[in-house]
Amino acid sequence: MLDDYAGLRVLDVSQGYAGPYCGAILARGGASVIKVEPPSGDWARAIGGAVDGHTAFSLVPNIGKRAVCIDGTREQGRALLVRLAKSTDIVIQNFRPGVVDRLQIADHQLRPDNPALIYVSILGFGAGPYEKRPATDTIIQGFTGMMEMNRDAQDTPRRIGMLAVDTAAGVYAAQQVGAALYRRLTKRGGQHVKISLVEVAAAFQAMPIVDDALRRRGQPNVPLSVPIGTFATADGHINLSCVSNAMFHGICKALGKADWILDPRFVTEAGRLDHAGEITAEVARILHTRPSVYWIEAFERHDVLCGPVQGYREFLDDPHVRASGLQATLQGGAFEGLPLTLLPGTSAAGTRLPAPPRLGEHTTEVLAEHGYSQSEIDRFVEDGTIVQAKTEGRRQ
Known part of the structure; x- marks a missing residue:
């Protein structure tokens, strides 16, 4: 882990991949990131085969975070969320419109008490006629032409076989966080960063979009070079x-x-x-x-x-890759020794990263840090407002 963002407090209430990946980039840069999930967990935990409460979908974007489990459908749960959000530097969310308002942690609800807040909203379609439509990486790939660009030999549109849009969204969001931090550093206050998957996919495909436009103006469709x-x-x-x-x-x-x-x-x-x-x-x-x-x-x-x-x-076993130090290994429980690639610019041979947190693994620890007494925490556990996971078998 780096220490570039040491001292920076992040509350990540997002789910899936795009928002959590933004949080993971900040966490692996040294920020203290609290990941908040409902009792059912981040839905990414159930996408694909799960091991120790995680799939590849949820594992990669949650390494380096502490996990808190709060039931936001309860009034007490919403009060807990608000208290956590008011004491943070950055909030990351990717809910559909209206959800954060009901949870009482929307930007306009938090900013009066925290004007320097950097609030990151990763949206699906973004503002416009389709604002309330649900969106996933696959839906956006199809909507923005990415699948047309990736046609197979039979001329059938294909999705790119990874979460290309979600991953790019996490990277773009983290870049915008850096810009917002500079804005705050130069005494211009906090900022509400809004990024939609549609605009991410459009920016990511700027070159093929221009190429397509030129072809429609009559430029011949030829290879870049031969062979x-x-x-x-x-x-x-x-x-x-x-x-x-x-x-x-x-x-x-x-x-x-x-x-x-x-x-x-x-x-x-x-x-x-x-x-x-x-x-x-x-x-x-x-x-x-x-x-x-x-x-x-x-x-x-x-x-x-x-x-x-x-x-x-073959890639991970390649002698150049081994020598360059871009591969880390996870430590702890079922993930011991699992390979994980490092972020660009952070490569270091022998890097070991902690296993991603279990659902609610750090709930009581985080609430105690935010001023709640043990009796209050015990009461929240008993009435189901929070969940604290067992951590036996985990290397800390």
Whole structure:
């Protein structure tokens, strides 16, 4: 963990991935992040196969936080939430419109007592006719054209096989938190940061959106260069990219096609684009005759951009990845030794991170820090206003 955000207090009442991932970025930067969940838990805990109360969906965005479980449907529970929120620097929420108002922790309800508050709202569709529509990563991928961009060989739209929009939303939100902190540091007060998944997906796809607009104006739909793409080898696949005449010459030498260098059809990039089908087909035929490692070594000798297509296991076992220190391991209970990649700029060999918290693992601890007596806490436990998890078997 870093200490860049040491002393910063964050109340994360969000669920799913986008909001929690923003909180996780702050937590792994050294902020003290309290994750609040209802008695049923963050719904991400139930998406996929669960181990010790977590799935991959909920594990990654909650590492480094302390977990509090409060029943916000009860008046006493709402009072607890308000007290926690009034003593924090940042609140993160991603509920549908109206929910935080009912919980009494909306920005306009908290700001009079905490004008320096940075309040982060991660919305689905955002302001407009669809404001109250429910939204998920998949729904937004379809809505914003991302699935159209990712069509398969049969021309069927496909979602990107990870939470691309949610992950980008967490990163954009954390970036906006940094800007809001600077605003506060320069005596301009707190801020209500509002980010919608729709605008996140739009910003994330700025380049293909412009490319599509240019094509609709008549620009031909051609490859970025030739040859370029993913090619099958004798034992797998490699990525190959040609970005200059010199690199094309290197590809020709590596493939044993030196005659292409002097072929007048292929002398310029424009000429190669005109004959893209012929070049690509021949490159594919040749690459299929030898294993990936052979071609990677051959292309590297000629200073050609190339690389293997690997699975996650191969990636994490790669000697460069091991040497760069970007992989951490979790510690504690069922998660002991589980690999986790670090945030960019924080890589350090041998990093060990604590296991994500169980539902309500730190409830009584956090309430005690906020001035509640043991008798009050016991009463909240007894009447179901809060839940305190058992922590046997966890390494602290």
